[in-house]
Amino acid sequence: MKQTPDATSSATPFSKLPGYWTFQLGGWLGFAAFSYVTLTIWYNPGELIPAIHTVLQALLGIAVSHPLRWVAKAVWDAKIWLRILVNGVAIIAASLAWTALRLGAFTWMSGEIISMDDWGGWIFGSFTVMASWAFCYHALKYYRQWIEQRELALEAQKSALEAQAIAQQESIRRLHAENLARESKLRSLKYQLNPHFFFNALNSVASLVQKDNKQGATEMLARIGAFLRASLDEDDALQHTLRDEIDILNQYLGIEKVRFGDRLNVEFNVDEDAQSVEIPNLLLQPLFENSIKHAVGRSLSPTLIRLDARRRGERLEIIVTDNGPGKPTASNGAAERSPGIGLHNVRQRLQSVYGDDFEFSVSQDRTSGFEVLIRLPCGAPGHRPFS
Template sequence: MAESIDPRQRPRFWLIHCGGWLGYGLVSALGALPYRNAFPVLMYFLGTTAMAFLASPIILAISYRLAVAKASWPRTFAVVIACAYPMGILCSTTGAALETVFGHPPAASSQWYSILFVGFANAFSPTLMLAAWAALYRGAWHWQEAQQRERQWLLAETLAREAELKALRYQITPHFLFNTLNGVSTLVGEGETTAARRMIALLADFLRSTLEPTRQGDVSMAKELTQVQQYIEIEQIRLGWRLAATVQCDADVLDTPVPHLLLQPLVENAIRHGIAPFVEGGSLSLAVTGAGDAVRIAIRNRAGGMPGKRLQGGGLGLANTRARLAARYGEDYRFAADVAEGGWDTVIDIPRHAAVSAQA
């Protein structure tokens, strides 16, 4: 991974690199202006800066190797200083040589001695600049490495959630399909061919919309309610007058993204466990309302003629719903399913604006 995140591979890095050294050279050149004979001093600063610029890729390569090796900061500091100081001497000596050439050189016997003396004496400034540049590079390397790790973690988390949502969705679809086919078989056996054909047509429409590709399993609330109403109509064909259902939704939340097939298993549980087993049938209400940045989904079923009975049920539908909400919203949701007298009360609170837009 280290090879792929080397900041030197980015063109923007070299623009900053060249711009930084150019700025350092200009500031150094301004330091020559107070001198009476400024030109030789100017050549000293320009020569030192030019040599430091040429030496900087070497110190960056050393810093890169230390970063790849995960060297500690004390070891990195020691190695960088040990390498930067000889380079600083070379840079300062180069500047002193240019100053001598363009200025007034001393006697021939002491010319090179003076140049070397100036090189050693003035090596601190270029050494400091090279070490500082190496430290900035190491910081950029660590920042870019952290960014890449965060992107990889987010990608892995997204893929894991997508896989979990798909697995849960593949559990729901066959569960509903088998129940509906059993209903069709019952109608055919009772001679209700018209109702059976209508149920088959509704089942085909439901499965067609179910198998449409969606982004991370999200659809709009409007589409989710359309599929729920298709399912309710299928059950009304099977149960007849024994099922009274109402579906209400605020207009301003119809475009809210929700996980695909989130509500169908809850409605299915409410009908199968809370209404179908009883001769008197019962009622089902589904209400979707918006309040601020949240959307509340309330599902309520009651068994007719048995107001005091506490019904049991839930199972796979509730477990899948809780798991899908956790996978999709993390901790930013509320799910409550409580047994009430004569039925169930299920409440879901989700954000109005989810991170992934729905496909209507």
């Protein structure tokens, strides 16, 4: 997937914006420098007291303007007309207070009495400064809120894109699982149409007819037909319950039971609460097919294939074992019985449906036969097989 530049990289992160006191101290320091250059040096060049007064009135301005912040925050969420009224009154009060402090400090430092006629200019200057302070405070606060909301919107957009990407990945996984399911059905169909399978099945029917066992022959043909109908079912669902899977499996085993007779013995040990858990379609048949081919087919002694299934918390545990000839070796010393195409296909389907949230293991030795262990999620959120 092509990567796009992060939209947040072009904006100032909200957490990196300067704080209130940075603006407060920096602004009044700038005011003091501006006043000194434009007024003090112009009217009182080289005089110490006016220079000190310029710095002192900036310090007094910090103290007087700070309560304006409290007022602004107190009415920030009020109606606009009330905010304008309250902030306006606060600005006027701050202007009068700062004017009185500036004049008092100047008289105390210089001993000079300021004429009442000059108070208007001092008050106007104070009002201009305090109104400018309030304007800058509100502008910066609105800007910070805009930055914060923009970051939240970008985060929401990023989350939406991530969710969309996850949905696309899930869609791809679903398509992959559907393809594997269709391939599994085709492989199952191929096996059933395999001449060797039909030869054995029809040979068993012919043997029953020769023995004048019409009921057995009829039952055998019915089992073959039922199994074909179940395998060729047009339902494209990728999953069904373990109970449904066992029903189809029994139809397959019924055919093989006629072929192998007492040599094939099957035992199911399935807990009741496990039967309703949904699993991928045609999951168990390849496991039993593997045991029939390598255990029952290679031994003249009775062979037991056992299915154990139980729920362990939110996991379904399935174990298929047989007590066949174990792990025989060929003349060249290589193991004759090894996981084949069927077991590989089972693992591949589990990987497609559950990702990495499953367990699949195969164990065998020379004495205890063959065992396949599968652990799956029991339909937990985010781990259900696709349907």
